[in-house]
Amino acid sequence: MSLFLLNLLLALAWAALTGQFTLPGLAIGFAVGFGALWLVQPLFENRGGGYFVRVYRWIRLLVLFHYELVVSSFQVARDVLTPRHRARPGIICIPLKARGEAEVLLVTNLISLTPGTLSLDVTEDCNTLVVHAMFADDPKAIARQIENGIERRVREALE
Amino acid sequence: MILEIFMSVCVLSGGFFAFVAGLGILRLPDVLIRMHATAKAGTLASGLIMLAVAAGFGDASTVARAVAIVVFLLLTAPVGAHMIGRAAFRSGVPLWPPTRIDPDAHIKLGVKKPPENDRP
16 A cells, blocks of 8 residues: 555645645645556556556446446436336345455445445345345346446455 | 536436435335435435535535535445344334245344234
């Protein structure tokens, strides 16, 4: 994580030199510093030890998450505002590959905010996640979708 | 001008989704489906309104507070929905009849299955 500290330091330096200790000033400094570090990455051991890949994965996770939040809100809005209830709900068990409390917490939180699923409970051993799905015609497909979507992205970002 | 249009769109769509979340509590058939409406539409609604606030004021302290509000909402809203749903499921609150429950769910969680005739 020392590259991250270096990046923060560059952001501070940028803010100090431009005389703009504001949020946008620091954000621009961070972006410029990230670009500079990326240019000189052959100089670091191990090419930065995956720092650049990790930042890319975090950004991808955030973009995916915001997109899914908007989609799921429109889905809920449609179900609430149309006269008939379209939902075919079900309660599904999903095997969890995520390890460690931070990963499980992030996965369950994100699942609750993405389309059609709401996390209900996790077993004692953190191996199985129980979710409530709005459209549970095919429980296996939902399990696969979570495993290959949110869960994989979270594991990639946190590993 | 463009900023004003952007802010109006954010506030109006935020209000729309807040309305949907509230109406969802009233209209949807059981507690778990209601949690879908409040967790998703409610979070998006407050996020949109905070985006409009941040864009409208534009000074560092307001933006920082708006960002903090959104971050805390993203952390707490799903946890709240999770806990309410968990309590409802464990205590055997009757669910909407079409709900299909995985028969393993109760065993894996180590909770008692509610008797069938409890369900309306």
